[in-house]
Amino acid sequence: MPQDRSREALLASQLLSGLPGQVQNRLLPLLIPTTFIRGQTLREPDIVNDYAFFITKGLVSYFDEAPGLCTGVMVGREGLVGYSCLLNERHVTFLRAIALFGGSALRISVSDLRLLATQLPPLRDRLMRYVEAMMAQNAQLAACNGQHDLLPRCARWLLMAHDRMGDEDLLITHEYLSSILGARRPAITNMLCELEREGLLERGRGHVRVRNRAGLEGVVCRCYHRIMNEFARLRCEPPRAVAAD
Numbered sequence: 360m361p362q363d364r365s366r367e368a369l370l371a372s373q374l375l376s377g378l379p380g381q382v383q384n385r386l387l388p389l390l391i392p393t394t395f396i397r398g399q400t401l402r403e404p405d406i407v408n409d410y411a412f413f414i415t416k417g418l419v420s421y422f423d424e425a426p427g428l429c430t431g432v433m434v435g436r437e438g439l440v441g442y443s444c445l446l447n448e449r450h451v452t453f454l455r456a457i458a459l460f461g462g463s464a465l466r467i468s469v470s471d472l473r474l475l476a477t478q479l480p481p482l483r484d485r486l487m488r489y490v491e492a493m494m495a496q497n498a499q500l501a502a503c504n505g506q507h508d509l510l511p512r513c514a515r516w517l518l519m520a521h522d523r524m525g526d527e528d529l530l531i532t533h534e535y536l537s538s539i540l541g542a543r544r545p546a547i548t549n550m551l552c553e554l555e556r557e558g559l560l561e562r563g564r565g566h567v568r569v570r571n572r573a574g575l576e577g578v579v580c581r582c583y584h585r586i587m588n589e590f591a592r593l594r595c596e597p598p599r600a601v602a603a604d
């Protein structure tokens with residue numbers, strides 16, 4: 360049954376799974392399960408997009424029009440691609456949303472989502488808190504990229520991706536990390552080798568696997584914990600203490 364599939368997918372969305380049952384029931388008929396492949400564009404810049412996507416698996420990031428210029432902002436199973444439609448139905452997106460890793464999502468029309476958000480306060484509150492968390496993430500990433508060293512920034516990216524992907528291998532090349540982190544490829548390779556020697560990750564051909572989360576958390580900058588706390592607050596989970604760098 361299509362709606363059974365939608366309910367199963369809904370529970371995989373961290374943004375939707377904790378909502379009251381009656382809110383989920385109103386959403387279900389409007390959610391279309393869909394899949395996307397690596398490199399697929401989910402949201403185009405400079406046009407009005409008709410759909411938003413609750414991600415249930417995979418990872419999406421936002422890119423500038425300049426080739427390969429990644430903002431580092433990521434959306435996985437905790438989030439919604441196209442959240443700016445909540446602020447203005449006819450909003451023209453500033454950035455392009457592209458899948459870093461293939462996955463799945465629940466697609467919903469912007470007009471349906473906006474209508475339900477006005478009718479269902481628990482949904483509206485959850486979505487507005489998500490917008491707030493994304494604004495916090497964007498600001499923290501800007502500060503991080505300008506002030507913190509490559510190693511803690513790389514650990515931050517790996518941990519954020521791992522949170523969103525679970526224990527799956529991160530299908531990412533050194534070249535790609537180099538573009539995301541704004542560093543030269545040899546520096547990325549040296550750093551990954553060092554992290555591998557310390558047993559924190561395992562490198563493969565075109566992929567990285569996190570081996571020791573606690574170890575990575577030992578080298579990451581405080582930006583990671585600050586961002587994660589914002590998303591924990593969204594799910595009404597207690598924040599973790601954030602130590603100074």
Ligand SMILES: [Zn+2]
Nearest residue numbers: 503507580582
């Ligand atoms: Zn940082």
